[in-house]
Amino acid sequence: MTYVLVLIVLTLAIPWGGTVVARRLAGVLPPRWACLMLTGAAVLLAGGTISTLIGLFHVPFLASLEHLPLEQVLEVWPAVVPFACAAGAALLVQAVMLVRRWVQHRVLLKRAWLSADEGVGDGDVLVVPGTDVDAFALPGYRGRGSRVVVTSGMVRLLKEEEREVLLAHERAHLAGRHHLLSAVVDLAAVVHPSIRSLREALVFHLERWADEDAAAAVGDRRVAAVAIARAALAGTSRGRVAGYPLLSATSGPVPQRVEALLLPEPVAPHGSARRAGVTAVAGAVAGGAVAALALAYGLHEYVEYAARQLIGVPGGCSSMWGVVDALVGSGG
Structure with missing residues (x-):
């Protein structure tokens, strides 16, 4: 069972590397592309983790379905029951935390x-x-259309052209349905701790996306930069909760956002650059999900094959170690 254990460890460890790659790639992409990529990465990595845990949790049950005595499984893999119990406990905790987080989102909204x-x-x-x-x-919420909420203190603070920037920024959040992307990544972060860093990166790039849309709406990047800086410096933002899917022009690392607005508008990649970016994301991030899905399927096939050998198929292997030999061509 060594190869199975190695695959399990790799699958659960891959998200740590996948999030690093995703964050670095997001840093060189235009904001819209970065947000979509980060959200997709979070979903794939969370799905891969859940698939791995489901595969582990089902090993004893798959053995029983194939009429394979658990005692024989334990002879080869003594830790199968603790592994399955740990995976089941992790899945239960994740389910409770996901429901709790979703309810928290609705309550806060x-x-x-x-x-x-x-x-x-x-x-x-x-x-x-x-x-x-x-x-x-x-x-x-419940039949009420989306709105841009502004305090009278903010209205008094900004000049007319700066208020236009602020409203365009918040409208960009609503038009792009950024709150859904934020909520998806926030929920995915419950599944694997490494995904929390993607949530932090997403907040920044969502604000950058809205900044660029606001600058395009008013036609002046410098005015947009000044408006964002003034609003953020004076903003109070009392009572905010981490992970809350409401997005504000005063959130995120404002100095970096202002600096980006003072630079030329970022251009989406084309041709070979676009294909290279898509390939990098698919290879680095989807690898975790693919490996986990392969593990879940492989565990099922492994137990099924072992059952056929151990319940009396002529010429079958005398033990599950023989099944390992047949499957991977080695003794361990």
């Missing part, structure tokens, strides 16, 4: 709408009275 009820509507904009300086994109 409900609270955000309740806090915005006192706002005065002007089209898709809600102006909330108060001295706080804040603005954020509020996704739709």
